[in-house]
Amino acid sequence: MFVTFEGIEGTGKSTQISLLREWLLAKGREVLTTREPGGSRLGGELRRILLSMESIDLTGQAELFLYLADRAQHVARIIRPALDEGKVVLSDRFADSTVVYQGYGRGLDPRLLHTFNDVAVSGLWPDLTILLDMDAEAGLRRALGRNLREGVQNTEGRFEAEDIDFHNRVREGYLAWAALHAERFRVVDASLSPEEVFAHIREHVEMFLEA
Ligand code: TYD
Numbered sequence: 001m002f003v004t005f006e007g008i009e010g011t012g013k014s015t016q017i018s019l020l021r022e023w024l025l026a027k028g029r030e031v032l033t034t035r036e037p038g039g040s041r042l043g044g045e046l047r048r049i050l051l052s053m054e055s056i057d058l059t060g061q062a063e064l065f066l067y068l069a070d071r072a073q074h075v076a077r078i079i080r081p082a083l084d085e086g087k088v089v090l091s092d093r094f095a096d097s098t099v100v101y102q103g104y105g106r107g108l109d110p111r112l113l114h115t116f117n118d119v120a121v122s123g124l125w126p127d128l129t130i131l132l133d134m135d136a137e138a139g140l141r142r143a144l145g146r147n148l149r150e151g152v153q154n155t156e157g158r159f160e161a162e163d164i165d166f167h168n169r170v171r172e173g174y175l176a177w178a179a180l181h182a183e184r185f186r187v188v189d190a191s192l193s194p195e196e197v198f199a200h201i202r203e204h205v206e207m208f209l210e211a
Pocket of ligand 1: 008009010013036037051067093094095097098099102
């Protein structure tokens with residue numbers, strides 16, 4: 001089973017992934033948690049480039065192909081082998097992030113991005129995608145608070161530094177894209193407490209496991 005987590009910054013994806021991981025482990029499932037960008041060894045290198053604000057004057061197109069390269073390697077070397085071993089794979093972001101950030105956010109054509117994604121994932125689409133949804137400004141406030149607490153400055157701040165219009169477009173883009181792919185997307189209100197958010201996620205996963 002392949003589950004991906006999507007959402008704007010500050011929606012608590014990593015907290016929810018840890019909670020789901022613990023829950024699945026307690027049920028006796030083997031679990032691999034991973035993330036994009038950066039889930040493979042190549043990805044670690046690409047992540048550094050993609051998230052740095054330093055002097056690389058990256059074009060929108062170059063950025064897109066780095067995310068896709070990361071994904072192709074991640075699917076082939078990490079995700080597919082784990083699924084073949086019968087593990088549940090939980091990924092913090094996946095192909096939908098490209099459609100939404102590079103498409104709805106940066107203005108590239110979402111349908112074209114979907115086609116590029118299809119090449120990168122070579123047919124491996126998530127069984128379930130949890131979209132953690134909340135107001136963009138509130139999410140950003142949470143993410144900035146986290147960055148300050150963790151002393152994260154330039155290197156991980158690229159998208160946090162975009163203006164609020166960008167984050168609003170991303171949030172709306174996620175909701176529009178989720179509606180187009182309602183068969184695998186489940187939208188969860190991320191403004192609730194972590195326990196409440198997890199209760200919803202658990203219901204969706206349970207329903208999938210029983211189906
Ligand atoms: P990350 O450090 O994973 O933070 P978070 O998930 O907490 O926001 O940030 C990854 C950033 O990369 C995030 O702002 C979204 C962006 N991104 C894209 O623009 N396109 C993509 O295809 C992916 C995977 C991520």
